[in-house]
Amino acid sequence: MKIEIIERPELKAAVLRIPRDGKWVREAWKEISVLLEGNPAVTDREHGYVFVPEWQWATEVTTLWVGMTVDRLDGLPAGVETITIPPKRFAKLIVQGDHSQMEAAYGSLAQWFRDSSYDRDISEGSFSYEKNPLQPVNPFDIPADVIDHFDYEIYAPLHAEGKTSLLPPAYPEIIGVEVRRGSAGRRLVGLEMDVNQKEINPAVAIPHFWQEVMPRLSETKDRKKPYATIGLYLYEPPFGPGQNFRYLAGVEIMPDSKEPIPEGMVERTIPDHDSVVITYRGKASGFGRVWDYFHGYWMPRQADYDAIDDYEYELHDHRFVGADDEASVFELHFPVRKRIRDARLTEKIVVDEKGGHALQDLRGEHIRMVSFQGAKLYGMDMRDTQLKHVNFVHASLEHIYFAGVHVRSIQMGGTLFEDIRRPDAAESRLEGEPGTKGWVNVEPVVFRDSDLSTAVFENCDLSDVNITGCKLEGLRIDGIPIAELLDLYRKTS
Incomplete structure (x- = not known):
């Protein structure tokens, strides 16, 4: 459900105070409608408003106010209370649907406050409100135990300080920020x-x-x-x-x-x-x-x-x-x-020169006989590391910086190499700390004494590849048997 952050000007309302009960809401609406009929102070007769005292959420909301918006507080009938909400920023959510969808909307709003960078303003005197359109159907005319379709707007007040400062004056064009749940692809x-x-x-x-x-x-x-x-x-x-x-x-x-x-x-x-x-x-x-x-x-x-x-x-x-x-x-x-809380292997810290990140410092340590099955390793500085007797079956390696790496005695049945790229540079630049900004290695990739039989190369750039002293029986490029092609070349040359 989409939640929008909006600025609202000052709002004045003429209201009746009632216990929190759907039946009382409808009775109060009928009464306030009669009391304010023809009153020139009313500014909006297309909507009915229900105001919720945010400060009561600390225990239990027991009171509601029902009424209409007005442009002045004088000249109102006896018995009518008034509410004034100063200019304020609100989280706005539209509720449409049956009871389950209404409950889901309130749940979504609560989850949004837990996940977002905003605090709900539950200070004394702070109100949220529901804005109910009276056309084509007036919901206040339908008994609370009968109504089965809802269509109204919720305005939940945001705290003026604290996390709400994530919409600072320096970014006036940013009018909303929220963490929204992902949906199927x-x-x-x-x-x-x-x-x-x-x-x-x-x-x-x-x-x-x-x-x-x-x-x-x-x-x-x-x-x-x-x-x-x-x-x-x-x-x-x-x-x-x-x-x-x-x-x-x-x-x-x-x-x-x-x-x-x-x-x-x-x-x-x-x-x-x-x-x-x-x-x-x-x-x-x-x-x-x-x-x-x-x-x-x-x-x-x-x-x-x-x-x-x-x-x-x-x-x-x-x-x-x-x-x-x-x-x-x-x-x-x-x-x-x-973000998942990381497991700590040491309390020592080193700052990564490339990204400025604080890393757990295991430099020079010897780690033996460890199971990382199902673990997620992220942001690892593995320069000059030695991996021996490692089981990588079904592992996934992504966004890996391989340069000057020596891989030896590897079994790779069923392994997929995909989207492998060479650095975008004409020549190596090896001065400075390896793997940091400006350091580039474009030396050739070498396969030596390796069994690549039955391998498949699809849509690969093999320009300037040099194949020397290799068994070529059965090797085909675009269906052409290379051994026969080379034999024919030798005979004709």
Whole structure:
């Protein structure tokens, strides 16, 4: 369920105080409607309001106030109380559906406060409120034990200090931040482009790319509602500011769609990770501020999540009214995973020169006879490490920096090497500390005295590969038997 952070101006209301009971809510509405009929102070007759005293959550909410908004507090009938809520920031959630969906909405709001960077304002005198539309059906006319459909807005107040400061004055265009639960893999269809930031400016290239993409989106079938366009950023290690990426501009399709992908388009799936969803209001030219906020402000001020660097995506729905319109609203989704408390093998600490991270210091230690089965090893500095007699069956190695590594006496049946890349440099730069920024090793990769029989090479760059003194019986390239080809070459030359 989508929760939005909004600023609300001062609100005044004429109300009746009642016990917390659905029957009393309806009786109070009937009474306040009669008392305020024709009163010029009433500003909104399209909605009925129920106010909840937030400070009572510390024990139990026993009291409610029911009423209408007004523009002044004088001239009201006898017996009517008044509430004034100062200008304030609220978490807004729309409730729509039956009893189970209403309960799920309140549960979602409670979970959001536990996961997000906000504190709920439960101080004395703080109110949340429910805003109920009176058309086409007035919910207050339906008995509490009969009503089976709900449609109203919840406004939960945010504390003005503490965690709420994660929306600082320095980022006025950031209007909402929340951790949103992941859903089953979302299927995207669209056009892709490569963005080399040394050659092109993404802030210019991406809007131009959308101009090319938009006329073709009508070709996509089974689009998921509510309609939105999505820009997916795909990254490869090493991660960092200014890195190159692939960008998909497209739409989400139904998960069970069997429709063919339009010619020239590609399909990608967004994994089901949780995401920090940052809502931005303003021109597209200032959208880069969202990255500044997430990486430079939000992440350092929380300790519950780790960023997933492989991808992120922007979402534009009905709130987007144009790239140059200050009123446009965008969302940027940054995938995250819940941070797990790390097991400590030592209390000694060393600071990693490459990323500035504090690492457990096991340098020079001898570790023998250890089972890491099912363990997750992340952020490991393994330079100059020796691994002997290690069982890696079914292990997964990802985002590994191999340079100058010596691998010997390895059994690799069923092993998959995928997306293996050489450094993007013309020559080695070996000065400085190995593995840190600016250190590059582009020396050849050597396979020596190895059994690579039955191996499969698919879609690999084998340019300038040198094969010397190897058994070639049965070796084929694109179906051509190489041993026969070499034999023919020798005879003709």
